[in-house]
Amino acid sequence: MNKLELPSPLVTSHWLAQHLNHPGLVVLDASWHMPASGRSGFEEWQRQRIPSARYFDFDGRIKDQRASLPHMLPDEDLFAREVSALGISNHHNIVIYDSLGIFAAPRAWWMFRAMGHDRVAVLNGGLPAWQGAGQPLEQGPPAAVVPGRFTARRQPRWIADAAMVEQALQNNDYRVLDARSRERFSGATADPRPGVRPGHMPGAVCLPFNELLKDGHLLPVEQLSTAFASLVSPEQKLICSCGSGVTAAILALAAERAGYHQIAVYDGSWAEWGGASHLPVEQNQ
Known part of the structure; x- marks a missing residue:
């Protein structure tokens, strides 16, 4: 065989x-x-x-x-x-x-x-x-x-926690991407989880996961590359976040397809960040 x-x-x-x-x-x-x-x-x-x-x-x-x-x-x-x-x-x-x-x-x-x-x-x-x-x-x-x-x-390089995200938000070598909807990112829509604040991490960038899909398929590589290029420079390291670490992985898969090699997923994602009162939240309704 x-x-x-x-x-x-x-x-x-x-x-x-x-x-x-x-x-x-x-x-x-x-x-x-x-x-x-x-x-x-x-x-x-x-x-x-x-x-x-x-x-x-x-x-x-x-x-x-x-x-x-x-x-x-x-x-x-x-x-x-x-x-x-x-x-x-x-x-x-x-x-x-x-x-x-x-x-x-x-x-x-x-x-x-x-x-x-x-x-x-x-x-x-x-x-x-x-x-x-x-x-x-x-x-x-x-x-x-x-x-x-x-x-x-x-493999620690694939995994981000809240402390790592806090540092990354202050470091131009990193880009934190948020896969949630633009309404949830801005804070215009309440979070579905009780006790979790609306909004986003200061300095994070919104890239809704569904904008990388068409008819249940990931977009072709050329279109993925275009979507990421407008938000991330080739040398930046990516940290992908979402509501609870599921759709963040869609961004991670899409980023790998687009040629990025330094990619991590924030496992706790917004369920952790938005629920922790000591972590900063920004809204731009």
Whole structure:
């Protein structure tokens, strides 16, 4: 069997269909929905999925179980244990998708990168693109998997905390990008989380994640490069933030596609910053 190589951090439904049965490939469904939607990514995966896809639960199981903030990155031991239970070993190539196109899958992609695994990609267009291409779906109870042996190696360069963001906001070598809507960024719209202030970090720049997408697909590289070039210089290091660290990862994936190499995600994002009274908040309604 030929060795499998992922062509980029973003793969098409056509590529995935060609390689779906390769023993070196694992497909993960990382679907997650905003709490107000009433939808369950796990329950939807149980009913219907890309054949052989396993469920990557970053909101329930694969998170820091002690953190008060939502779905924070776990430590290496928990990540390795849960990923091994999904039948994944360090030699595997991983393709991650979600049921909305591109929404939650980049969060799981970033988690693998932050844990030292580079052989990981996101399915462009997600489950809707797979279905739209006429590819088969698997229904009914998912099959059991043979556990793998995965070793996690935390990569600090991919991860930002509040202290790092505070320093970055005062340093021209960095640019902090906020993936939330312009209304939430400006403070014109209240934050959906109780006790979290509206507004943004002083010095941060708004780049709503949905402006980098079209029909559930990430924009072509040329358009991504144009979007970032207007806000970030090539030598600046990027820190991506959002509401709770999910759509910030869309910016991180898009930035990598656009040719940036020094990218971190602020894991606590606005859920932490807006909820901490000692951290500065700016509004420009």
